[in-house]
Amino acid sequence: MSLWVDKHRPKKLSKMDYHAELSDHLTRLVSSGDFPHLLIHGPSGAGKKTRVMALLRELYGHGVDRLRIEHQGFETPSKKKIEILTIASNYHIEVNASDVGIYDRIVIQELIKTMASSQQLNSEGDPRNHPEKQNNPPMGIALKIGLELPVNASDVGIYDRIVIQELIKTMASSQQLNSEGQRDFKVVVLTEVDRLTKDAQHALRRTMEKYMATCRILLVTNSTSKVIPAIRSRCLNIRIPAPSVNEVMRVLQTVAKKEGCNLPSELAQKISEKSQRNLRRAILLTEACKVQQYPFKNDQDVMDLDWEVFLKDTAQQIVQEQSPKRLQEVRGRLYELLTHCIPPDVIFIGLHKELVKNCDGELRTEVTHLASQYEHRLTQGNKSIYHLEAFVAKFMSIYMKFVEETMGDF
Template sequence: MSLWADKYRPKTLDDLDYHGKISNMLSSLATSGDFPHLLFHGPSGAGKKTRILATLRQIYGPNIEKLKVDPKVFVTATKRKLEFNVVSSPNHLEITPSDMNNNDRVVIQDLLKEVAQTETIDFTHVADHKNRFKVVIINEAELLTRDAQAALRRTMEKYSANIRLVLVCNSISSIIEPIKSRTLLIRVAAPTDEEMGSVFEKVLRDQPEVAKSFPADETERQQIYSKIAKVTDHNLRTGLLLLEALYSYNPSITTKTPMIMPDWENVIKKLAIGIVTERTVSKLQQSRTDLYELISHSIPAKLILKKLTIEFWRLVDEDSKIKDKDTVKMDIVQQASIFDERLSLGSKDIFHLEGFITKVMVVLEKNVS
């Protein structure tokens, strides 16, 4: 039995539930035979990957799903051997730069050139000369180092007869300008409440068994859906997972059923409440244990900082003792921005998280009557 998120993943461009404009655009690109390099960007769970695979399916047919994993070996400049896996089908291959750490430049240079310099000989499509290129999907393209991105530049132009790149990333801020100018940007926005709702609705309609444990009234169902959309930040994948989890945890679901939150979010929430109510040195020491706990469960420090900031924002709004709420909020966000930068520059996360908490305590202390 597969997860709903996988089971109900649309396979073709026509099956896609929302962003009709993008689907039309992709399908006209796929049929024209004039397929440019693409750069998909959008929040996670918005459906970037689904759209790419659907497009590829339109170009190459179901062949695209015959995936295999090839281990590849590369030799770096320092003669160190580097092994990593390439997921490939006859017509495309997929790489994830985070697998290869700082050596992504070597991989990009070697692998892409190797693919690009070999022409596809395909006897099954003798009549069809249009799509004689291979597609290389680069996941998490924002993690490519500058060097690797620079290495892509000329390859994209020089070998464009044999290769098309599809870059996938959450934000294009760290993609260098020359790459952006060589690709067609495709923005995949997160689904709205209604769009998520209609997807959930479709899933339930498909399984009458499951639908029984949800309220029969449509507006009540919609309320649950928007609740799910809210806690998952409009991430459709986690949304579906959450829906499935709700179903398997609760015999019947009403609008009052609490959402299942990850433990670490609850820990952060408690931590934030503690800091706002008690601003002392001993509290700071306590929070250190909490922070260490979170970090040792490999919650990224940046995520902790972001969640804390959002929690503080909410708590300041609710707390009646704080005067001049706007200034407090502004100060907290400003501190967050400073410490967030330090987190990316520095190497010892705990210092910066503690520094941030201390600063927030100072800001609050000044403004509490």
């Protein structure tokens, strides 16, 4: 039994429920027979990955759905061995190279080189049906076929540079056979590009130019602010905005109808606003509401996520007491959120949102300015807990002073 968000995911660009003009633009881009490297950016839950997969189906057909998980190993110049998970078909490979940290450059270069040099076959010449035709992985790259799951190259932390280099080099060095209905290139999908090191991004720029003839790169990110200008200028930038509240409501009611449920408009609007126009979260919340109570009611409560409740409680603890002991307790709670894979920027935004509720106009401005400073430092550093804790400590300091001044006026 699959989740609604996966079960009802559109497979074609023509079946997208919103941003029809963008879908038409991508369709024309594919039908032109060739396209440049793409930088696809937009907020979480806007449909970036869904459109990327639909774009690949337009290019290669349903062969891109025959996915496999590969464990690819790389060796750094210091002889350190690193491993990263990738999702691949005969036509494309997907990786998040930031998982290997400072070695992301090596991963990017080797991956694209290998991909561009491998031989692509049509279904009749599928190497899985002809073992004698299968290519052996190049030296230094070990492949282990496992479960079919999505991957993130940032799984290998500071070694993401090596992973990206090796994977792109592997993809780009493969020769694709040009038969009827086939493309002359393969595709490398790099996710969370904004988390790559500057070293890896510069290496990616050079690799993109070198293997342009046999490899196209689709870069996916939430924001382009941390992507270097050299990469942005070499890609066709495609922004996918978040759907409007009305568009999210329409999608939710369509999904509910397919599931044989009657979703009231009032509840659909409440879910849309609760999800902050994140369609993936909205569909998950709708399914959770059905499990919680069905038939639906107009005044039905939309549950908060566990980590959101935990973050609200953390903010309340910060406001209730400002002391070194409480700061240590809050640090532990922030660590717990990070270990449960809640992104640090999401924690920062949620924490600021809850804290300013307890501030007046002048203090609210000061806290917001303070949050912007520490959030910027967060994006520049590698240890997010340092910046989160520093923000909390500074807030405690100015909030305690604010309370003392307020009490002194009485």
